[in-house]
């Protein structure tokens with residue numbers, strides 16, 4: 001059967017970004033069964049025993065409670081399971097001195113869906129035919145944003161400025177406010193903080209500045225806090241969630257150990273929240289209530305924020321330290337390699353300036369020495385400019401063991417040295 005697809009059908013049945021690479025990775029792993037791959041491509045969080053136990057305990061409590069039937073045997077409100085909404089409002093009000101009511105909160109099936117709703121509610125063509133852009137102020141960005149708009153030409157990303165420390169072989173991306181344009185033509189802004197793939201955390205001041213530029217145009221700014229405090233608290237540098245009238249602050253329970261249950265949270269102005277809620281009702285009615293119910297218990301008891309800070313964050317932070325120490329020891333000092341400052345998330349981002357081959361070729365060569373990373377060029381959704389930097393980066397996941405990371409970085413260093421030497425003749 002070969003049905004005719006609509007424009008949207010053609011577009012949405014294609015895989016974008018990392019999902020497309022994952023196909024190659026899965027095939028590589030399958031073809032090389034028995035081979036000892038070090039897989040540094042994964043975005044799936046590690047199953048940490050304390051985290052798994054927390055979800056087990058919350059599930060046991062749910063099973064024993066009189067609420068059980070009400071939770072899973074019945075539909076609920078589109079806005080979300082009330083005890084979860086209440087737990088989040090209480091936690092955030094206490095923690096950040098806010099006055100959120102339940103009308104400020106929407107629970108979604110994973111946070112990816114919030115970006116889908118927003119990209120199509122605020123971005124795309126208005127009824128008068130004007131194209132409203134979905135602006136990504138800082139490229140590279142989460143590849144998932146590349147597939148969320150039903151009007152792909154709406155997604156528009158900006159090149160950052162680079163702050164480079166040549167001696168330390170470190171660098172950091174910063175929003176380029178001299179280029180960033182938020183105007184009448186902007187539908188919404190999305191930025192991940194901490195960032196997947198780079199581990200960058202844009203400062204509180206930079207978030208405020210973006211929100212302020214967007215304010216006169218009534219443009220919502222979505223801050224993707226999938227790695228942010230209070231859970232999963234995957235920030236290795238100080239950061240404070242910023243709340244403003246036009247900010248939709250988006251949480252995810254995925255990196256806090258619950259990716260399979262698909263729980264995301266949008267926090268913002270009730271008017272914006274109610275628009276997103278209607279979209280959700282039309283699309284899927286509501287998120288799974290089992291996931292919401294165990295999340296409510298873990299947040300209300302304070303256990304989740306505590307485990308996030310004391311278990312989840314140190315787990316990945318230690319891996320990043322191993323990775324950077326190994327690179328500092330093994331990478332040739334005279335080559336222009338730069339590791340992005342490790343400020344959060346579960347990835348490291350390496351830039352190999354003037355790399356004589358493409359990131360894709362480097363990915364293939366790394367496979368030959370048993371190491372799988374993700375080529376960086378997949379992480380520039382919406383960037384229209386030609387920028388050689390896009391082919392000079394790789395994303396390295398911190399989900400492997402410390403030993404694996406050490407071995408893989410040594411292999412990478414040897415390979416990179418060879419590539420530059422051969423490349424330069």
Ligand SMILES: Cc1ncc(COP(=O)(O)O)c(C=O)c1O
Nearest residue numbers: 110111112142192196226252254
């Ligand atoms: C930055 C970022 N935002 C959103 C998501 C989607 O997360 P969720 O599982 O909440 O849909 C991910 C997943 O990896 C991510 O890295």
